[in-house]
Amino acid sequence: MRKVISLFLLAALTFSAALPLGAAGKVPRKAPEFVIQGTDGGEKLLSSYKGKTVLLALMFTTCPHCQNISTILSKIAPDYTAKGVQILGATFDASAPRDYQKFNAAFVKGFPCGFSTQPNVLQFLGLTPDEPFFVPVLVFIDKTGMIRSQYIGDEKFLSNPDVNIRAELDKMLKPAQPK
Secondary structure, X not given: OHHHHHHHHHHHHHHHHHOOOOHHHOOOEEOOOOEEEEEOOEEEEHHXXXXXXXXXXXXXXXXXXXXXXXXXXXXXXXXXXXXXXXXXXXXXXXXXXXXXXHHHHHHOOOOOEEEOOHHHHHHHHOOOOOOOOOOOEEEEEOOOOEXXXXXXXXXXXXXXXXXXXXXXXXXXXXXXXXX
C-alpha cells in the first residue's frame, strides 16, 4: 500500500511540476493592463508601449537575484532600444513604494523602473494569492500586446540570464515567416 501511495504522490508531483504558471499564466495570452507607479514621477500604463516589444521585470527591492537581473537588464537595454524593445521594471515588495528609488540608483540604468503592489502583480500574472512564486519574474510581450513567454525566478532560464534574455528578445524581433 505504501508503494502505491508513494507512486501516486510521485506522479502527482511530476505532473504538477510540469504545469504552466497558473491557469491564466498560459502563453501566449493577451497582456492585461498593468500600472507601474513612480516612473518619471507619475504612472505608466503597460498599454502605452503597444507597438514595441516589451520585457517587464517584476522584482523585490531586497532580492539579490532581482538586483542582479536589474544590473544585467541595464547592460542589455542600450543594445535593444534602437530595435524597438522597451525594458520596464516594477518592484512590488512591501517596501517598494519607499525603497524603489534607492533600488534604481544602485541597480537600474537605462530603463524605467517603478513599483506596484503584490495583488496587482499576481493578478497580472494570473496567480492567486496562495500560489507560490519566486522573483524576479520576466514577462516578454510582443508588439501586439501578447505575452509570448514568462519566466519565474527559479527557472533554468535565469541560470544564464544575459544569454537567455538576449536570445528571447532576438527570437521575438525576427520577422514572422510566411505560412
